[in-house]
Amino acid sequence: MGDPRGFMNVPRVEAGYRPAKERVFDYGEVEQTLNKKDRKLQASRCMDCGVPFCNWGCPVGSKIPEWQDALFRDNLEEAYYILHSTNSFPEITGRVCPAPCEKSCVLAIHEESVTIRENECSTVEQAFEAGIIKANPPTFRTGKKVAVIGSGPAGLSAADLLNRAGHHVTVFEKNDAIGGLLRYGIPDFKLNKRVIDRRLELFVDEGIEFKTNINVGIDITKEELLEKYDAVLLAVGAEQPRDLPVEGRDLDGVHFAMDFLTQQNKTVAGKTIPAKKRISAKDKHVLVIGGGDTGSDCVGTSNRQQAKSVTQIEILPKPPEKRENNNPWPYWPNTMRSSSSHEEGCERHWSLSTKRFIGENGKLKQTEVVQVEWSKDENGRWIMNEVEGTTQLLDTDLVLLSMGFTQPVHNGLLETLEVEYDPRGNVKVNEMKQTTVEKIFAAGDAEKGASLVVHAIEAGKVAARGVDAFLRGE
DSSP, rough: OOOOHEEEEEEEOOOOOOHHHTTTOSSSSOOOOHHHHHHHHHHHOOOOSSSOOHHHOOOTOHHHHHHHHEEEETHHHHHHHHHHHTTTTHHHHHOOOHHHHHHSGGGGGGGGGHHHHHHHHHHHHHHTTTTTOOOOOOOOOOOOOEEEEEOHHHHHHHHHHHHHTTTTTEEEEESSSSSTHHHHSSSSSSSSHHHHHHHHHHHTTTEEEESOOOBBBBTTTTHHHHHOOOEEEOOOOEEOOOOOOOOBBTTTTTEEEEHHHHHHHHHHHOOOOOOTOOOOTTSSSEEEOOOOOHHHHHHHHHTTTTSEEEEESSSSSSOSSSTTTOOOSSSSOOOOOHHHHTSOEEEEEEEEEEEEEEETTTTTEOOOOEEEEEEOOTTTOOOEEEEEOEEEEEEEEEEEEOOOOOOOOOOOOHHHTTTBOOSSSSSSOOOOOOSSSSSEEEHHHHHHHHHHHHHHHHHHHHHHHHHHHTTTTT
């Protein structure tokens, strides 16, 4: 370990955010960075525990004590290669991961966990600056061809590993740029898209082929796909948003969150959105329905678009500030979470259910909500009941539905490929991510359901091992 007494002598220090009064006027990344000396001190706090619960909590199995020690010893090359050995994109998880590793860090018992996520991002950025990270094409090719459909974190993770194994990999993306959720789902103030492009340039130099604006199943038929490629990996995500079928849903002003975020990301990238299709929060009372990360992204984006007010509501009860007895360390803490977006200005409410949207001449004007309370029935299942007399009207010009995603879109590609689904509507796979169609595999949200970027990266790793074994006849 870096310093046996580091965790006792050095307090946890976070880099923090840029001042809110400045960052709300741009889409630059909000997080700041510590200098190298202070970052080294933070790395010294890792205790190299006998049982590294951080490694257990990390979905990609990052060897955290090992690279923290290398970082402390100023061995940047070793630190980076240890990080990269389990994760194709540590520069991305170092920015957008909610860091389950930190929640399971032994020091989290006293709420002083090692700043693992920030250390990770810093390590990769320093490695890029030092010229350590370079293209490393495979030394041999197997002659096998793999088609990866979808270029989100699962698809890119699998493509990277399959290419390293020597297979010819082609990644198909229906949008105009590679990245999937990373490109058009996560705002630039959390993930600058140059971070993605920098890694993609390495992938191209290493031999991965990327094809954009291609809708597989339409532009390429099932027969062509299976004839040309030895294996196909579906990494199409879970893009079916959860809707809110209440009165007034069809009013002008009610939109899915991802449509709103995608438009803004495209605008930042220099693309033009037709005025008639533009979803804008400027000078509007914005209501974000849903309390997760996507909802938080809508809050930050609405503030940057100069909304008149931003309100976020959640149907579930307000989480506790501290862990409760039934939620012990090292498990994920079901506690109150606030993001940089909330600090920029947002009114938040919990235990509110949306009853209807009210409009005038087809345009949204108000939202009717009601307080709810949760209890358990005789079978232990949670049930929700409205609280009488708590109905209220919220002035609303723009509603952003951010209630998660239910499953991958079945219409089109998946129906054409005739894959089977599990009871939740996700693509059915075995332990190696193979579907019920022999040459076809699936990874990420398409087979797991909507989840974290880091889970998608790990799913891509598992799928790559399965595809590789299949191609080698093992």
